[in-house]
Amino acid sequence: GKESAAAAAEAGPVNAGGFAADELVGPEARALAEAMRRPLPLRRPDREVSVVSFNMLLKSFEQKPEYPEVPRALREWGWRKQHLKELLFGLDADIFCMQEVECLTFEEEFAFLSECGYASLAPKDDSKGKHPGLAKPSIFYKAERLEKLWEDHRSRVVLAAFRHRASQRLLYVASCHLEGAPWEAAKRFAQAKKALDSVRKQMLKDEKERGVDPATCGLVFAGDFNETEDAAVGYCLRNGGLPSSFRAPGLPEEELTKQDYVHSFDMDDLYAREGSRHATFCAPAGEVRRRGSIACDSTPTFAAIDFVFHSRNLRPTAARLPFTDAQLRATASAGIPSEWHFSDHVPLGGVFELVSEEGRGASAGPAVWCQ
Template sequence: MDTSDPPPLAVHRLRLISDQPVEGCELVPDVFMLNGISPLSVRLEYKWYRCMDKMACSWCGKTPVVMQRLTDDTYFCSTQCFLNAWPGHQAQHRIGLTVSKGTGDKFHGPGQSNGPEASTEQKWIEVANTNAYTPTQEDIGHTLKLACTPYHPDGSKGIAKTLKTNYVIAPPPPPPPRRMLIVRNNVVVSVGKPGQFRTNMNRLGFTLVTYNCLAEIYATSEVYPYCPAWALPWNYRRRNILRELVAYHADIMCLQEVQADHYENFLEPELAKYNYAGLYKCKTREFMGQYGKMDGCAMFYRRDKFSILPGGAHDVEFNSIARMRHGNDKRLLNRLLRDNVAQIVAFEVNMAGQTHPGGRRQVCIANTHINASVEFADVKLWQTQHLLMEVERMMTQISGSINTLPMVLAGDFNSLPGSDPHTLLSSGGVTLGEASDLARDLHGVVRDLPLRHALPLRSALATVGAHVNASAESHELQKMEPPYTNFTAHFVGTLDYMWYTYDRLSVGGLMEMVEDRLVQETTALPSPTFSSDHVPLLAEYYFKR
């Protein structure tokens, strides 16, 4: 008979995604029990504490601190604050206020709290008894501690575990609001006020933003070593991204690299508070694991301004098209199955009692994320061609032809200006040859494609005066695209576009590009201020007829 004692009920380890807590960013611990017991099967008690000692700049009181003066254990947030406090340090030596052993007396500059520093024992105050905790402004400069205690069914305590964090820092201030460039006849004529994203409320039109949000599954320190590790997790970046999206007041949002669980648990419910409805299409990546950890495309639209036409929402799965067209060619199919998707939605503008000479106004919006791999230039072109064919089919289904319905095609095309997909979109066709990306179609991916389309498309950012590249002297539209929409330490270039049917829509305004100095002051994107490696683009469109 086995008389040995049962294994103890104990918390083996506690873990946070980041050791650096930030004010306003929720902390949710992972709990690991001893002997592999599921934490879901145990009653756990959580208690969060704040250390009463404060670590902040001894001169101005700000965080984070980057320098420590070892002689008196003071901290500073910048070299300037260190220099500002230096006369006080000299005064310590002149008037004999240097710390004496055992007294704990210190010389304090402006903004430094005395606190319970005389004792080496840290004192803590309880701030929450919940599983998750969101640091508040009162926590800035203080260390946090989590105590997790398991309980037996009879109510007796098991063995607890504690975890201490770094001191809480304040998030950096948001970047200055970007301005709208007012456009008339495809030329920028003036600049609007910061933060105002409609240039003419009297004209019937809409604003659209496209933004690759950088899914958390790709936001790693290995890929972005220059970005502070605490600024990469979604629980930090989501606040910046939401603030940006809400500030633009866009009528339609086309988002890429939206993680499925982040759409369902955050973006969709949060944007619903601002009167947006959403549509989501996840990539076809079943082999990656659970559904929530895959990314996809999301489209949001203002419920008071738009309604979806009957049969007007269509998802594009490039994998499905490949299987339908090349199901018998395993070699070709393996090259084409890249999991990318797109959304095509036909809207009707809610006139709200208004009348317009053109009658009811409808518009087709497409949102996509084309394959990113540089080794698959043929697949990029294949996907772009099939997306155009799907758009044309949808427009014909809604309006009877491709010649009447206004259309905007936005997203991350992962194609540089002048590439084959860009040429196909901007010129209506592309010819393979020495000047193209595909001098030879080695895999036979595009040999049966028309490599043309009949939509009159123009890139919104190829507008004279929109940025440094958009010169009136340029006669090639592909040279008028912005210098970059994606800016990392290993790549800088334009990958994101907003194509529109220029015979049915006109551009009334464009959001100016981000200032280079803001992007480069932390090496590249993403950064604590800009939470994606792409910059959002916004355009205002007017109906022509």
């Protein structure tokens, strides 16, 4: 009954063959977890690439005060790591744009990536060991399908350039986890701006040194923006820049940029294609952070703060539905993390066809949603 489940939840790891959290996972939870692992299949691997973005919730969550209503057994890293491994291998994406990957323990905790042919851009510890639990963005990729040509690690973004081996096309990728404080809209915009400028600089270098026309290169800019679609970063990516007059929602007095900012990337928002925005995050009922205070929510809090933007010479052929209907119902009652999902975010992403320059903008319509 409830008493035995509560006891199991507080007991910590059980014998070497399993975890205390396994006692909480019934058939319905297993089905929901399996649905979260559904893959994004490629129809034409010679000219397609699959990209998934996911904030995994940092390893040290088990020691953090956030979400006190989540039982200790569900916070335990060993259990969460096993489910993370199953999720990554189930999704089977060519590229994972990851967030909240712990720096100091990366080599030992993610050694399993090589089991399925993944290489990685390990998160960089810019604190030089002063913050043992420090977590950063990272990128995992299938080495047999992609050759890494360049990488750049910034405070909140990791950037890379890959050559798609089958088509020889270049793909630039940004995995970002922008500033989390709700009132720091200017910082989030500055972090995105510097990342875009770095990609542009590298594209021009590749044009000069490799003879690659930037117009033929794809770009995916994905991750946890920590703000909604109507805020500065989304506006900037969709509209080719940000005017100095732009003000973030809820911050009418805050200047985000002194001068108009313009970039040269022609980009689409993968999840704007359905009209309504899909939630990508849900905090459990309980304490919710507000500016300068703590408020209490009696129901789980859904939000859409994770995004996948792509250049228009990448044609989406499939997109992942962040929550299935059954997962939405389960999450609405208790939030996540839960017995069927180990993070407060869910994966999102899609399959992109590397189209020719002549195919730019010649969209075949909305991507097929993978239920």
